[in-house]
Amino acid sequence: MYLIIEGVDTSGKSTQVELLKKSYSKACFTKEPGGTKLGVKLRELILHKGVKSHKAELFLFLADRAEHYESVIKQHKIVISDRGFISGIAYALANHDDYELKFLAKLNSFALDEKMPDFVVLLETNEQLIKSRLQEKSEDLIEKRGIEYLLKVQTLMKEILIKLKINHIIIDSKLEIDEIHQKIKGFIR
Secondary structure, eight states: OOEEESSTTTTTTHHHHHHHHHHHSSSEEEEETTSSSSHHHHHIIIIIIIOOHHHHHHHHHHHHHHHHHTTTTOSSSEEESSSSSSHHHHHHHOOOOOHHHHHHEEEEEHHTTTOEEEEEEEEOHHHHHHHHTTTTSOTTHHHHHHGHHHHHHHHHHHHHHHHHTOOEEETTTTSOHHHHHHHHHHHHH
């Protein structure tokens, strides 16, 4: 099983991944970017040091994804990931209106050796929730692009899931943490 928990920053992905660790003790838990040694370095570069070119950012995410697939996803029977290629495509589309979904899907499919996730959970948030949660943490370079940008990325994530016909569920991040957790477990079952 390959499950990706998706959502923009502050949507509650990491919280839900931590809860799933109790129910799926045999699963490999990972994140993108940052689930490998190379990924940790790329994550630091992308989120904290920054690159000037959005194309370079796209290729760094793809490099992380390819390494992540070879080192993590391919090596385990059950993988639960905090983020994956859906957000990668959505952020790329948000950065460049002239990119095409078909082109980005092909690049990501290449990086993943054609292995699409079995399930995607998208945690949907709103402007008010993002504002309140961003106040509780220091922002990385992507979060500093603003709330409107994050909401655009979220809309793109929903469109990508539908257009690529990926098995998914969208859950409202405003719900209680345990209610979200139960919905995720029910979806997986």
